[in-house]
Amino acid sequence: MKKAWMWSFIFILLISLTACAPNREGQMGEGSTGNNEGNEPGQQLSVGDSAKPAKLVVWSNDDSNQLKVVEQLAQGYTAETGIEVDVVPVSGSEQVQKLALAAPAGNGPDLFYQPQDRLGDLVIQGLAEPVELSGEESGQYSDAALQAVQYDGATYGFPISIETYAAYYNKSLLEQIPDSLEEISNISGSLTNVSEDRYAFLMVPDFYYAIPFIVNYGGYIFGESGGKYNASDLGLNNDGAVQGMTSFGQLVKDASIPATMTIDVMDTLFLEGKVGMVINGLWAMKTYEDKLGDQLGTAQIPAVNGKPAPSFVGVKSWFISSYSKHQDWAKDLALYLTNASNATVFYEQTGEIPAHPDAQQAIANELYAGFVAQIESGVSMPNIPEMSAVWEMDSAIDFIVKGDDPKAVLDETAEQISAQIAASGQ
Structure with missing residues (x-):
């Protein structure tokens, strides 16, 4: 009788945890409104068995244009998942130093933003967590962008923009x-x-x-x-x-x-x-x-x-903090922020070339064409x-x-x- 009750409890718990995960199909978080129309069935991406957090903390660059668009996209993620996203402006040049002090004490972010040329320092200090990307997930980024966020054969970042x-x-x-x-x-x-x-x-x-x-x-x-x-x-x-x-x-x-x-x-x-x-x-x-x-x-x-x-080529990316207690969900948020629709929104408000190939091709300003073409040789x-x-x-x-x-x-x-x-x- 006790065994039957125990298995019933586990079954109910598994259903409850599954219901907490975002039910997104196709590109994760396609669009900033949570609208999943047009996605193919059978492509659902989940966050594994991690319990859904009440809040995720994001350190964004304090540039006004970037901060505004990150806050906008964060609101879209909250509307879709119910997870509060606290966007904290931190100067990009000071983030690594502040992260090294705040993260071990439990006061750091789940996700932070840095150019790829700081990746070596981040890895050596144990501040950035390596990530595993499926074929579909890595397809969100150009080859040049993905290469830029690799260190010692491992992938660390989720590229948002690329420059050359x-x-x-x-x-x-x-x-x-x-x-x-x-x-x-x-x-x-x-x-x-x-x-x-x-x-x-x-x-x-x-x-x-x-x-x-x-x-x-x-x-x-x-x-x-x-x-x-x-x-x-x-x-x-x-x-x-x-x-x-x-x-x-x-x-x-x-x-x-x-x-x-x-x-x-x-x-x-x-x-x-x-x-x-x-x-x-x-x-x-x-x-x-x-x-x-x-x-x-x-x-x-x-x-x-x-x-x-x-x-x-220089690549700016989101990185997961090694000290984050919600790394699966931080990855989920990073994929959302960098999908085709949201990468396009980021470009429209910052003028930076998106790392997502589809978003690159959607740029209407013909002056960007020379740069998008140059990235292929980057x-x-x-x-x-x-x-x-x-x-x-x-x-x-x-x-x-x-x-x-x-x-x-x-x-x-x-x-x-x-x-x-x-x-x-x-």
């Missing part, structure tokens, strides 16, 4: 951009007049923008195998890197790009209509569009060494702490564009980077 740089051009000066950067000299003659500060093409000569020349000639930053970086394997002074930087130095010379060119000077000249094409990030679009209007165009970066030019910036030493390459490029021997400069720089990494004990 691409080519902007002035249609009144250039009907179309050249097929390759090496062909810049073909258009330089008719548009470039250094004495009048007029140029066919400008870019800032630093490592961030020069990476296409390193990668496409056979160089690399760190060796990689099985999703893990090997910081002791530097490819910044191999034969390919030397060839690439030699080609880059020649480009700067052919296009008459001043070796001391800065973003501010480049922007000023482009806005004054004195430059045919520049390479810059999405962050410059509004300023460029406001000034140039219909004369502004965007495109993928022209090819380098006969191949699509890769660019660094490479994730290494997210291991040793990457901080690699920015010594900026100094190397300064010497190369001023005429120093690329091999000698790169050999010395690689030695300095290796020494910094060894001294840091990482």
Whole structure:
């Protein structure tokens, strides 16, 4: 009799727990209103056996645009699940430090927001929880975005937006951009007049923008195998890197790009209509569009060494706190915030390119087309702490564009980077 009563109780309890889970089909949380119309049956995603919490805490960046949209989407999640979502504004640059203090004491978030280049620090400090994504769940993100939130072969984040740089051009000066950067000299003659500060093409000569020349000639930053970086394997002074930087130095010379060119000077000249094409990030679009209007165009970066030019991509993501007591539901919320519909809402209010491929294709503003296309050739910036030493390459490029021997400069720089990494004990 006692056994029969016990099994009846367990059966009732299981039914009760199942009823607590969100009954979403297809893409989890499709839309911010909880409307599931049009979803295919048999695709329900659950949160396992975790009891439903009364509240989830989210640390959002304190940027006003982002905070507003996160609060809006959180309300949609609450309406759908009944779970209160407390959105707390915390400066992005201070989140990791505050998380390290607050989370172990039980005062941290369930979900927090960071760029992928902080992932190495988060993992080393034990602050971010690795996640398992099904094929359907990982399909919410572009390959470049997913690669960016992997560390030592494990996946940690739920990408919400992705950024890179691409080519902007002035249609009144250039009907179309050249097929390759090496062909810049073909258009330089008719548009470039250094004495009048007029140029066919400008870019800032630093490592961030020069990476296409390193990668496409056979160089690399760190060796990689099985999703893990090997910081002791530097490819910044191999034969390919030397060839690439030699080609880059020649480009700067052919296009008459001043070796001391800065973003501010480049922007000023482009806005004054004195430059045919520049390479810059999405962050410059509004300023460029406001000034140039219909004369502004965007495109993928022209090819380098006969191949699509890769660019660094940066990814902003939601991460689950290792100290969260509701990790299954934090994952549920993260998937909801980053589904196609909500990623589109995020883009519409922040202007950031969504990491969801479907949301990318739904962008109506044609100026985004060049960036969306460029993302296809994007490479994730290494997210291991040793990457901080690699920015010594900026100094190397300064010497190369001023005429120093690329091999000698790169050999010395690689030695300095290796020494910094060894001294840091990482």
